[in-house]
Structure formats: C-alpha cells, structure tokens
Amino acid sequence: MIKSYITRGFSSFVAYVFDVPSRLLAFLCLLLLLLLPLVIKGYTAHPYYLRILTGANILAIFAASWDLLVGRTGQISLGHALFYGVGAYTSLILATRYNLPPWVTIPFALLLGVLVALLIGLPCTRVKGPYLALVTMTFPLIMYTIVRSSLPKIFHGELGIRLPFKKALFPFLHIIQQRTAEYYLSLAILFISAVILYKVASSKTGIVFISILDDEVSSKACGINVTKYKLLSFAISGLFGTLAGCLQGYLIRIASPPMFLLTVSFIPIVVTYFGGMGTIYGPIVGTYVYAMLDNFFFDVYFPQLLKWGGIEASTVLGYLELLVFSLIVLIIVLKWPRGIARLVTDKLEDLAEARDLDERGPRIWKRYKTKGQ
Amino acid sequence: MLRELTLILVFGTISGGILSLLALGFTLIYGVSRILNLAHGSLYMIGAYMLYVFTSIFVPIFTSFLGSSFPNLDLVAAIFAALAAIGFTGGVGAILYIATIHPIIGDEIATMVSTVTSALIIQQIILIIFGSTFYPASIPIQGSSLILGVTVGNKALVALSASLILFGFVALFVNKSKIGKAMKALSQDREAAMLMGVNTTKLFLLAMAISAMLAATAGILEVTALTGTAAAWMWLHPLASSFAIVILGGLGSIKGSLIGSFIIAYSETVVKILVGGAITPVVPLVVMMVILLIRSKGLFGKRVEMED
Numbered sequence: 001m002i003k004s005y006i007t008r009g010f011s012s013f014v015a016y017v018f019d020v021p022s023r024l025l026a027f028l029c030l031l032l033l034l035l036l037p038l039v040i041k042g043y044t045a046h047p048y049y050l051r052i053l054t055g056a057n058i059l060a061i062f063a064a065s066w067d068l069l070v071g072r073t074g075q076i077s078l079g080h081a082l083f084y085g086v087g088a089y090t091s092l093i094l095a096t097r098y099n100l101p102p103w104v105t106i107p108f109a110l111l112l113g114v115l116v117a118l119l120i121g122l123p124c125t126r127v128k129g130p131y132l133a134l135v136t137m138t139f140p141l142i143m144y145t146i147v148r149s150s151l152p153k154i155f156h157g158e159l160g161i162r163l164p165f166k167k168a169l170f171p172f173l174h175i176i177q178q179r180t181a182e183y184y185l186s187l188a189i190l191f192i193s194a195v196i197l198y199k200v201a202s203s204k205t206g207i208v209f210i211s212i213l214d215d216e217v218s219s220k221a222c223g224i225n226v227t228k229y230k231l232l233s234f235a236i237s238g239l240f241g242t243l244a245g246c247l248q249g250y251l252i253r254i255a256s257p258p259m260f261l262l263t264v265s266f267i268p269i270v271v272t273y274f275g276g277m278g279t280i281y282g283p284i285v286g287t288y289v290y291a292m293l294d295n296f297f298f299d300v301y302f303p304q305l306l307k308w309g310g311i312e313a314s315t316v317l318g319y320l321e322l323l324v325f326s327l328i329v330l331i332i333v334l335k336w337p338r339g340i341a342r343l344v345t346d347k348l349e350d351l352a353e354a355r356d357l358d359e360r361g362p363r364i365w366k367r368y369k370t371k372g373q
Numbered sequence: 374m375l376r377e378l379t380l381i382l383v384f385g386t387i388s389g390g391i392l393s394l395l396a397l398g399f400t401l402i403y404g405v406s407r408i409l410n411l412a413h414g415s416l417y418m419i420g421a422y423m424l425y426v427f428t429s430i431f432v433p434i435f436t437s438f439l440g441s442s443f444p445n446l447d448l449v450a451a452i453f454a455a456l457a458a459i460g461f462t463g464g465v466g467a468i469l470y471i472a473t474i475h476p477i478i479g480d481e482i483a484t485m486v487s488t489v490t491s492a493l494i495i496q497q498i499i500l501i502i503f504g505s506t507f508y509p510a511s512i513p514i515q516g517s518s519l520i521l522g523v524t525v526g527n528k529a530l531v532a533l534s535a536s537l538i539l540f541g542f543v544a545l546f547v548n549k550s551k552i553g554k555a556m557k558a559l560s561q562d563r564e565a566a567m568l569m570g571v572n573t574t575k576l577f578l579l580a581m582a583i584s585a586m587l588a589a590t591a592g593i594l595e596v597t598a599l600t601g602t603a604a605a606w607m608w609l610h611p612l613a614s615s616f617a618i619v620i621l622g623g624l625g626s627i628k629g630s631l632i633g634s635f636i637i638a639y640s641e642t643v644v645k646i647l648v649g650g651a652i653t654p655v656v657p658l659v660v661m662m663v664i665l666l667i668r669s670k671g672l673f674g675k676r677v678e679m680e681d
Contacts, residue, residue: 076482127665130409130481130624134616135665138658141613145655262609269486277482316501323497326490333487334476 021348026281033187037180050179051252056291057186058247059267061193063275063283065240066268071278072201073233074213076129079136081264082120082143083113083238087245088255089147092161093154095249102169106246110239117238121231128216137265144260160256169250182251189247190284193240198280200236209233213278270329276339285341293325379521381642387525389638390533391594393540395611396618396630398587401547404560404625405580406573408474409481411488413588414612415495416462420589421596421603422499423458425510430454451512459589466585470578478577492608499605507602512593532598539590543583544627556580560625610654614641617657621664622672629673636660 017027040049066080090109094100100108123135147155155161165171169185170178200206208229211219220226249255258264268283271290275282298321306317336343399413431450439446473491477483514528547553556576558566567573591611596603618637622629637657644656664672 070482078485123666130403131620131665133409133485134620135662137616138662141658142655145652149652266486266489269482270490273483273486319497319500323494323501326493326497330473330487330490330494333483333490334473337477337480337483 021352022281022345025345025348029285030191037183047176047179050176050183052291052295054179054183054186054251056287057183057190058244058251059271059291060284060287061190061240061247062244063268063271063287064194064197064280065237065244067272067278067280067283068197068201068209068240069233069237070269071272071280071282072206072213073209073230075230075233076133077136077237077265078133078262078269079120079138079140079265080237080241080268081260081262082116082136082140083241084245084248084264085140085143085147085255085259086113086116087242087247088249088259089155089161089245090242091246091249092163092255095163095167096161097154102250106243106250109246110242113238113242113245114235117234117241118231120238121234137262140260140265141262144257147260148257158257160254163249163253165253168253186247186251189243193243194280194284197236197240201278201280205229205232272339273329273333273337274340276342279339279342279345281345282339282341286339289340293328298325376522377646379523380646381639383520383523383525384646385635385639385642387529387533387598388642389635390536390540391591391598392611392614392618392638393631393634394536394587394594395591396615396622396634397540397543397627398584398591399615400619400622400625400627400630401543401556401587402580402584403619404627405556406478406559406577407481408478408484408577408581409488410474410581410584411485411612412469412492412495413584413615414608414610415492416466416585416588417592417595417611418499418603418605418608419465419495420458420462420592421510421607422503422508423461423589424451424455424512424593424596425508425603427454427457427461428510431457447513455512455593458593459586462589463582463586466588467578467582469585470581474581475574475577492612496605496608503605505605507604509601510593510596510603511601512597514597526598529598532594536591536594539587540631543587547627552576552579613654614657617661620661626673632672 017023036053037050040046043049062080062084065083066077069075069077069080087109090112091102091105094105094108095102120136120139123132127135148158168178170181173181201209208219208224211222211224212226212229216226245259248259267290271286272283273286274289275284275286302321302324303317306320332340395413395417398416399410402408402410402413428451431454432447435443435446435450435453443449469488469491473487474484477487512528514526514531516527517524518527518530519525520530547556555566555571556579558569559571559573559576563573592603592607595611600607614637618630618633620633621636622631622633637660640660641653641656645653
C-alpha cells in the first residue's frame with residue numbers, strides 16, 4: 001500500500017522534473033547546492049565558505065523579491081534596501097531589547113515589512129516610471145540618516161546592533177555544525193520562497209502583473225483594478241525582502257546603517273541583470289555568480305593574478321577590485337541584456353522543441369524552420 | 374534672527390545658482406533622450422579634478438612663456454585650465470554615451486544600471502590615480518565684498534554670475550537655435566522628429582556632451598566658490614540634489630530646473646544654518662517627496678508617457 005504510494009509519487013515526480021529541461025536544470029542545481037557543504041568540507045576555511053554561501057542564499061531571496069516587483073509588474077524600485085534594513089533592525093531590536101524568541105520577532109518584522117511596503121506603494125498610485133524610481137530611492141536614504149544619527153539607545157548609531165552568540169538560532173552546536181545548519185536553513189527558506197514567488201508569478205495574479213507591465217491603460221480598460229494589483233505586488237515583494245532582512249539579522253547576526261545604502265539597493269538590480277529580468281530563477285543564479293565573483297575570485301585569485309603582473313600595493317588592489325567588478329557588470333549589461341540564465345534556458349527550450357518536432361515528423365519541422373527564418 | 378535671514382538669502386542664492394547649472398545638464402539629457410544619467414555627479418567630479426590637473430600643467434607653461442612678472446598669471450592659467458577641463462569633460466561625456474548608453478538606448482533600467490556602474494568605474498579610476506586625499510582645486514580670485522552686511526568672497530559672486538549667464542545662454546540656445554529646436558522636437562515626439570529628418574544619435578551625443586560640460590562647469594564653480602577641494606566621494610550628494618531639483622521642477626523642464634534649484638538650495642541652507650550639517654543631505658530628498666506627493670509631475674513637468 002505505502003510502497004505503491006511511494007512508487008507512484010516517485011514516478012510522477014520524475015515525470016514532472018524530466019518533462020521540461022529547465023525544470024531538470026533547476027533540480028540539478030538544487031542537488032548541487034544540497035551537496036555543496038560535503039564538497040567543500042576538505043578546505044581549512046570551511047566555516048568561512050559556508051557563511052558566504054549562506055549570505056548568497058539570503059541575497060538570492062532579496063533579489064528574487066525585487067524581480068517580482070520590477071521584472072513582473074514594472075514598478076521600478078531603487079530603494080529595496082529599505083525592506084532589508086527594516087527586517088534586520090526590527091528582528092534584532094526585538095530580540096536584543098525585549099528578549100523575544102525568533103518565532104515571535106520574525107512574524108512581527110514581516111508584518112511591519114508588509115505595512116511599510118503598502119505605505120510606499122501608496123505613492124505608486126500617483127507616481128510613474130522614473131519618478132517612482134526616484135521616490136522609492138529616497139526612503140532608505142532617509143532611514144539611513146535616522147538610524148545613524150537619532151535614538152542611539154534603540155539603534156546604537158553607527159555601530160548597529162549585534163545579536164549575541166547565545167541568542168543565535170543554533171547556539172548549542174559546534175561552530176562548523178552551526179554554520180552547516182544555518183546554510184541548510186537558508187537554503188530551505190530560499191527554495192520555499194522561490195517556489196512561492198514563481199507560483200505567484202505564473203498564477204492568474206502574475207498574468208495581471210505582466211499585463212500592468214505591458215500596458216497599464218489597456219489593463220485598466222479591461223476592468224483590472226490596477227492600483228490594487230500594484231499594491232499587492234509591493235506587499236508580496238516587501239514581505240520577501242523583509243524575510244531576507246530577518247535572515248540577515250539572525251544568520252549573519254548584525255544590523256547596521258550601511259544596510260540602507262544605495263549600493264545595497266543596487267545589488268538586486270545588478271544580480272537580476274546577470275540572471276535575467278522577470279524570471280525569478282534568474283536573480284537566484286545571478287546571486288550565485290555575483291557571490292562567487294565577489295568572494296572567491298576577488299579574494300583569492302585576483303591578488304595572485306596581480307602578483308604575477310607585478311603589482312603588490314594593497315590600497316590600489318582594493319580600488320582595482322571594484323573597478324574590474326564594475327567593468328564585468330557593465331559588459332554583461334551591454335552584451336547580454338536578457339541575462340545569462342535566460343540564455344541557457346532559451347537554448348534548452350529550443351533544443352527540446354526541436355526534438356519534439358523531429359519526433360512528430362519532418363513536415364512540421366520543415367514548416368517550423370521556414371517560419372523561423 | 375535678521376543676520377541668519379541674510380546669511381540664508383546670500384548663501385542660498387550662491388549655491389542655488391551653481392546647482393541650477395548641474396540640474397540643467399541633468400534635465401537636458403533626460404528631456405532630449407529619456408536617459409536618466411546617474412553618472413552626472415561623476416562628470417561634476419571630473420570637472421573639479423581636471424581643474425586641478427590642468428592648473429598644475431598650465432602654470433609652469435605660462436610662466437615659461439610670459440615670464441613670472443606677468444600680472445595675474447595664476448588667474449589667467451586657472452581660467453584656461455577651467456576651459457580645458459570643461460572641454461575634457463565634454464569629451465568624457467561623449468565617450469560615455471557611445472560606449473555605455475548607445476548600445477542599450479530605450480531600456481530605462483538597463484541605462485540606470487550601466488550609468489551607475491560607469492559612475493563607480495570613474496570613482497575607482499580617480500581613486501587609483503589620485504588616492505583618497507583631498508586635492509586643492511580653485512580659481513584664485515582675490516578679495517571680498519560686503520552684501521547685506523555679510524562678507525562674501527568675490528569668487529562666490531563671480532561663480533554666481535557666471536552660472537546665471539551660462540544658464541541663460543544655454544536656455545537661449547535650446548529655445549532659439551536650429552539645433553536646440555531639433556532637441557525640443559525630439560523631447561516632444563521622437564518619431565515625428567525622426568520623420569522630419571532629425572538625426573537622433575548625433576543629437577543625443579551633442580546633448581550628452583553639453584550636459585557633461587554643464588556638470589563640469591558646476592563642479593568647477595562649486596570648488597571655486599564654496600569648498601576649495603576635490604575628493605573622490607563628491608559625486609553622490611550633487612547627484613541626489615540634481616535628482617531632487619529635476620523631479621521638483623519636472624523632468625525635462627528648463628524653467629522648472631532653475632526654480633527647483635533655488636528652492637532646494639534655500640531649504641538646504643536653512644537647515645544647515647539653523648539645525649546643523651548632519652541631516653542636510655536628507656533635506657532635498659524630503660522636499661522632493663513632499664512635492665511629488667502633492668503634484669506628481671513636479672511643478673512644471675509634462676505627463677510622463679508610458680511605453681508606446
């Protein structure tokens with residue numbers, strides 16, 4: 001009885017995964033991420049790598065939430081750092097000042113994040129396009145100044161709030177086990193939120209979002225309550241942005257004013273351009289590319305390359321890092337504006353389509369080819 | 374109280390005049406080509422740095438040609454240096470357009486990303502060449518005069534009048550000359566303008582170069598009149614203020630940018646003098662947000678058309 005359920009479940013799962021090549025690719029990527037801690041176990045800097053990967057998972061949630069708002073609904077937001085900072089600050093203030101456990105602080109922070117998102121979403125009923133981009137940009141900058149220079153008892157000024165080790169999520173484990181547990185927790189949350197975001201984006205609501213992106217006036221003419229759906233996309237996006245902030249608070253264990261800076265708001269934009277706009281999986285792939293470039297390439301290999309080139313100055317090295325990184329971003333934006341991840345999946349879908357057409361017979365195949373040309 | 378009021382009036386006017394040039398460049402390139410150029414602050418910074426570079430090149434050359442007894446040799450060299458710096462920055466703006474904006478023109482978010490990365494690249498190049506120290510850059514105009522009981526350096530007055538004259542000149546150019554009329558036509562309806570035989574790429578390039586030159590002029594006048602030094606992080610604050618001004622006055626409106634820059638400059642000076650310097654950077658942003666919530670297209674802006 002149970003065995004038959006398992007076999008049936010397994011076979012339907014296999015059919016689901018192998019049906020579409022990009023689904024298979026996503027599954028393989030998930031497997032790789034699950035096995036990654038075992039792969040890097042041999043290195044001495046193992047906990048450090050785990051922490052970088054955890055940070056990448058958190059950033060991926062953040063970037064995917066930005067992508068739902070901008071890539072799907074077309075509400076250009078340059079101030080997504082607001083949600084990130086609000087999540088981290090709320091959860092850590094509640095945890096350190098009022099000694100509340102994470103299962104109280106995180107839902108409270110999420111609620112606050114949604115409220116903030118609705119508050120910011122309200123101007124979007126009046127403001128459009130570049131104006132909206134600039135309005136959203138101002139909120140985190142204002143928060144940055146507030147957090148840095150007022151109410152030092154609550155916000156602790158420039159230093160920010162640190163979560164004591166005792167209050168971390170897994171205080172009873174040894175450091176390596178703790179980091180591994182944190183990594184798997186963040187990966188699980190990333191997977192769940194990515195699935196939710198993807199389902200939202202491909203649901204009926206998601207189609208309405210795309211219609212707003214394509215032509216707002218026509219959607220309005222079709223009887224869609226545009227304001228409601230815009231606010232909805234702000235709320236969903238704010239929810240997951242705040243979730244990323246809470247994870248940052250509990251896993252990286254710090255909330256500081258620089259979280260509100262413009263550079264933080266630009267990370268999801270850059271990452272989404274790496275991966276591909278409006279795809280949800282694009283920003284996640286892009287985040288991993290970004291994290292690898294940022295942490296492994298620039299911290300490990302780049303100094304060696306420079307050493308071979310005969311440069312050893314330390315301050316110039318730091319400047320050169322950001323220079324080369326910006327150049328890479330620029331080249332990617334100019335060369336592949338549709339993103340790297342989309343390039344791969346497009347190729348795969350094309351191949352699959354070609355295979356299907358081959359099976360169905362030469363006549364359709366020929367027609368497809370002439371149509372394609 | 375009266376003294377504070379006159380201080381606000383005088384210094385607000387000076388910084389408003391300089392800001393108006395910065396905002397004019399920003400609004401010009403947006404109005405003509407719908408490019409939100411986030412590297413505008415970097416062009417301002419390049420202007421200030423190049424003033425330093427060209428001054429240190431020109432002073433020895435001028436001394437060897439004219440002899441050290443020539444009157445006001447420093448001043449003459451600095452003025453030529455300023456002109457060279459403005460020209461250089463115009464070239465940088467044109468190169469930026471060709472290399473980073475032209476391939477993706479029409480895609481708003483991609484343009485923002487590419488211009489912000491170019492701003493970072495420029496900042497890093499300047500850090501690598503000059504380091505993170507402050508550089509003295511200024512046009513040496515001596516003396517000071519008394520206005521409304523406040524002592525103001527002559528260089529600030531020269532900067533104010535120069536910026537207002539240049540603003541008038543550019544506004545006249547856009548409104549009266551043939552090229553300016555073509556730019557206006559492009560901002561009103563790009564397709565119709567193209568049908569009338571307007572070469573868009575050429576005009577975008579020209580608008581970008583003019584906007585870069587205006588930014589450089591604003592940078593030079595700012596370091597001459599107010600700060601006196603150039604630093605590698607001086608691009609972010611002017612960028613935020615020019616955003617605020619341009620949004621306040623309406624994107625693409627020349628009259629709006631003049632009035633907006635004075636509103637922003639006065640409110641900034643009020644806060645700086647009455648409250649203190651720490652929260653000054655936020656002031657333009659708050660003013661901008663309030664105005665936008667009251668009037669969503671800015672004071673003089675036209676409707677933002679959606680994608681057609």
